[in-house]
Amino acid sequence: MAASDNGTLLAVENLVVEYPVGNKTVYAVSDVSLHVDRGETLGLVGESGCGKSTLGRAVLQLRRPTAGTVTFDGIDLTKLEGEALRRMRRRLQLIFQDPIASLNPRRRIGDIVAEPLVITGVTDRDERDLRVRAVLTAVGLDPDLTMSRLPHEFSGGQCQRICIARALILEPELVICDEPVSALDVSIRAQILNLLEDMKRRYGLTLLFIAHDLAVVKAVSDRIAVMYLGRLCEIGPTEQIFTHPAHPYTALLLDAIPVPDPSVKPAANVPIGEPPSPIAPPSGCRFRTRCPRADQRCADQVPALREISPGQLAACHHPLGVAN
Numbered sequence: 001m002a003a004s005d006n007g008t009l010l011a012v013e014n015l016v017v018e019y020p021v022g023n024k025t026v027y028a029v030s031d032v033s034l035h036v037d038r039g040e041t042l043g044l045v046g047e048s049g050c051g052k053s054t055l056g057r058a059v060l061q062l063r064r065p066t067a068g069t070v071t072f073d074g075i076d077l078t079k080l081e082g083e084a085l086r087r088m089r090r091r092l093q094l095i096f097q098d099p100i101a102s103l104n105p106r107r108r109i110g111d112i113v114a115e116p117l118v119i120t121g122v123t124d125r126d127e128r129d130l131r132v133r134a135v136l137t138a139v140g141l142d143p144d145l146t147m148s149r150l151p152h153e154f155s156g157g158q159c160q161r162i163c164i165a166r167a168l169i170l171e172p173e174l175v176i177c178d179e180p181v182s183a184l185d186v187s188i189r190a191q192i193l194n195l196l197e198d199m200k201r202r203y204g205l206t207l208l209f210i211a212h213d214l215a216v217v218k219a220v221s222d223r224i225a226v227m228y229l230g231r232l233c234e235i236g237p238t239e240q241i242f243t244h245p246a247h248p249y250t251a252l253l254l255d256a257i258p259v260p261d262p263s264v265k266p267a268a269n270v271p272i273g274e275p276p277s278p279i280a281p282p283s284g285c286r287f288r289t290r291c292p293r294a295d296q297r298c299a300d301q302v303p304a305l306r307e308i309s310p311g312q313l314a315a316c317h318h319p320l321g322v323a324n
């Protein structure tokens with residue numbers, strides 16, 4: 001797995017996450033390998049239910065993987081337990097989609113943001129106060145007007161700022177942003193995306209940025225990974241993914257990005273219908289039931305991820321722009 005000059009901070013290798021449901025199995029994440037370099041933002045996109053959140057939670061060991069490894073700064077998190085895992089988890093944080101739901105409605109903002117400090121044993125109240133004030137100021141909130149109030153007194157955008165403050169207070173190295181702007185009004189999405197960029201620079205963060213669609217991740221990602229029904233389809237530099245997608249699913253996602261001009265009709269070849277059930281994924285390439293290029297080989301063989309151009313890998317028997 002290639003590492004950049006900055007070195008790999010997170011490496012996910014052959015990750016499998018399966019959920020037993022009754023006597024069936026949900027194949028949520030199947031044999032996914034990817035890495036994120038220090039200081040990099042990797043965008044992770046795909047339709048609802050393709051396994052993005054499951055992958056994020058498995059990285060943090062909030063859901064233990066069925067198989068595979070998650071190596072963070074050289075340490076395999078899947079092997080850690082108890083206090084050793086808790087200590088490592090401080091270095092990785094998660095920001096959720098629904099900021100209001102992820103804040104305890106009965107606790108004051110000052111206490112909510114200070115909670116990770118309490119949990120990690122910062123007993124000095126003055127020190128906690130100073131750190132809460134500093135991080136609230138960093139996310140654009142006035143501590144004097146914020147700390148003694150309750151979550152319902154804030155807008156969705158302000159609540160997401162509070163969630164970001166809570167995620168940053170332990171000065172993590174990796175932040176997994178799971179659709180951090182999806183639940184927000186379009187008008188404030190750009191503000192939160194800009195805030196995350198500012199925080200990334202200020203705190204030297206590495207980001208795994210999860211979103212439904214390519215348009216949201218384009219502005220913030222150095223590289224983009226595309227998932228479909230539990231598998232990684234394509235990964236590569238943002239510019240290359242947008243200008244020369246190799247996987248037919250990536251190309252269809254790009255076609256599905258709405259164009260602001262109402263006279264331009266949506267593309268006719270966006271993915272049709274619902275994806276198949278992750279309880280019974282198609283044989284071979286999981287995208288074959290919706291792929292315009294599918295043939296018998298696609299039904300018979302799982303396509304391996306292979307390099308298409310420098311740094312761009314795709315899992316497809318008949319990649320776009322490549323002679324087969």
Ligand SMILES: Nc1ncnc2c1ncn2[C@@H]1O[C@H](COP(=O)(O)OP(=O)(O)OP(=O)(O)O)[C@@H](O)[C@H]1O
Pocket residue numbers: 019020021026028046047048049050051052053054055212278
């Ligand atoms: N606890 C669980 N038990 C059983 N199945 C689950 C569980 N959590 C998720 N799943 C299933 O695993 C698959 C992947 O879900 P996941 O939430 O990771 O997808 P996602 O890409 O994050 O979707 P969304 O974009 O809607 O957030 C889905 O089919 C989902 O229904």
Ligand code: SF4
Pocket residue numbers: 247248249285286287288289291292293294295298303315316317318319
């Ligand atoms: S392997 Fe076949 S079905 Fe899958 S994306 Fe490529 S062409 Fe389509």
Ligand SMILES: [Mg+2]
Pocket residue numbers: 052053054178
């Ligand atoms: Mg999700």
